[in-house]
Amino acid sequence: MKIPKRKLFLLIIFAVVQKEPGAPSGVVRDGRAAAPFLAADWNPWEDEQVEYNSDLNKKRVAFKQHLGRIEKSKAQRYKVQVWGKAAIGLYLWEHILEGPLNPTDKIAQWREGQLQSGKIDFSFYTGPAVVQGHVPVDMHSLVLVLNGREEQKVSYSTRWLEHVQTLVQSRTVLHVAVVLLGNEHCNNAWIGPYLKRNGGFVDLLFVVYDSPWVNDKDVFQWPLGVATYRQFPLIRPNPQLITSSRPYLCNFLGTVYKNSSRETLMQVLKQPGMDKECLTTAREKWLPQETGDSLRHYQTALAQSELTLCPVGINTECYRIYEACSYGSVPVVEDVLTPGTCAAGPGSPLRLLKAAGAPFVFISDWKELPAILERERAMSQEQRVDRRRRLLEWYGSFRQQMKERFTEVIEETFFKSA
Numbered sequence: 001m002k003i004p005k006r007k008l009f010l011l012i013i014f015a016v017v018q019k020e021p022g023a024p025s026g027v028v029r030d031g032r033a034a035a036p037f038l039a040a041d042w043n044p045w046e047d048e049q050v051e052y053n054s055d056l057n058k059k060r061v062a063f064k065q066h067l068g069r070i071e072k073s074k075a076q077r078y079k080v081q082v083w084g085k086a087a088i089g090l091y092l093w094e095h096i097l098e099g100p101l102n103p104t105d106k107i108a109q110w111r112e113g114q115l116q117s118g119k120i121d122f123s124f125y126t127g128p129a130v131v132q133g134h135v136p137v138d139m140h141s142l143v144l145v146l147n148g149r150e151e152q153k154v155s156y157s158t159r160w161l162e163h164v165q166t167l168v169q170s171r172t173v174l175h176v177a178v179v180l181l182g183n184e185h186c187n188n189a190w191i192g193p194y195l196k197r198n199g200g201f202v203d204l205l206f207v208v209y210d211s212p213w214v215n216d217k218d219v220f221q222w223p224l225g226v227a228t229y230r231q232f233p234l235i236r237p238n239p240q241l242i243t244s245s246r247p248y249l250c251n252f253l254g255t256v257y258k259n260s261s262r263e264t265l266m267q268v269l270k271q272p273g274m275d276k277e278c279l280t281t282a283r284e285k286w287l288p289q290e291t292g293d294s295l296r297h298y299q300t301a302l303a304q305s306e307l308t309l310c311p312v313g314i315n316t317e318c319y320r321i322y323e324a325c326s327y328g329s330v331p332v333v334e335d336v337l338t339p340g341t342c343a344a345g346p347g348s349p350l351r352l353l354k355a356a357g358a359p360f361v362f363i364s365d366w367k368e369l370p371a372i373l374e375r376e377r378a379m380s381q382e383q384r385v386d387r388r389r390r391l392l393e394w395y396g397s398f399r400q401q402m403k404e405r406f407t408e409v410i411e412e413t414f415f416k417s418a
Helices: 005-015 046-073 088-096 151-169 189-194 239-243 261-269 292-303 319-326 351-355 366-377 381-415
Strands: 078-084 111-117 120-126 141-147 175-181 204-208 219-222 248-255 278-283 305-310 330-334 361-363
Touching: 078 088, 078 381, 088 120, 088 141, 088 175, 088 381, 111 381, 120 381, 141 151, 141 381, 151 175, 151 189, 175 189, 175 381, 204 381, 219 351, 219 381, 239 381, 248 261, 248 292, 248 366, 261 278, 261 366, 278 292, 278 305, 292 305, 292 319, 305 319, 305 366, 319 330, 319 381, 330 366, 330 381, 361 366
Parallel strands: 078 120, 078 141, 141 175, 175 204, 204 219, 248 278, 248 305, 305 330, 330 361
Antiparallel strands: 111 120
């Protein structure tokens, strides 16, 4: 039977006689055997203390490992700043990423917001007061939203790129993406030298229109979106928007350019009876600004029409397409390539929207419109409501896809080695 160490110690105490100093081992004194060792030479608790400390250390190590596993299991988060120096930045932030902006006043000099998407914590800055050298750079990853549509915009955008380049050279910024409102003819050569593939510092380019540069590796196509520069708002679907009876079959409010297909469209709309079925307002000159009254009139036309007619302009892709989707008014799109250097593949024009399964009506000639309207007259209210609901659901899903794609591409490119 194994005797516990403490009991063994007590037995030894009672069984032995303390050895006197200098006495040889085993000497008998006063009829008692001398202890073979001094009591002071042995700590009866020492072995237990060693074992206790060893066990405690093991538990401490195990607990630290447990905490380490918990820390590693937490989702790694990253920080990215977005500088909106073009109006399409508002479409990116409010319509795609669905981020808040403070203050809510649209003409405020400085507006900012924060949101989380995927593993990224985004912060956004926009407004006239967001100028070079006065934006807080408290993270190493940056998205710059620029306008490259015309020469004056290109000059302004170039100055911002040169400013960011100095931040990259000083290692203040490590990763850069650009969201670009490209030229409507897809003439974007000016930004080429800034791309990393050409020896520059821009890791990613998201560009509007069917650019031939798009490869879904470092250049991605981006939707034009609504005209935020004309204060077109984010429309939230509601039951009335979906189920209401709309008094017009179609609408077209816009500029009619000389010798364009829009002249053909207006001739078709002037046929007898069309003026009562389609709401039309034509002007000869494009106006860059929107008044409060004209914006309300335009929004009312979208909300009260089953179809929105979308003739080509300088490019096939136009704000009207996305604005019609916002109100559940089906875009009737002129599916024709426009002059320029944009891609002319089997999916073009509007390859981004087509790839997403856009439920639009595509035509090649506005002379097809009367037959389309004839089919429209034959539809029941239930069919129209169902189609409206599906369009609004598709548009919401499309924006969600763009959000996820944007976030995932930045995560993969900026932080894949993190």
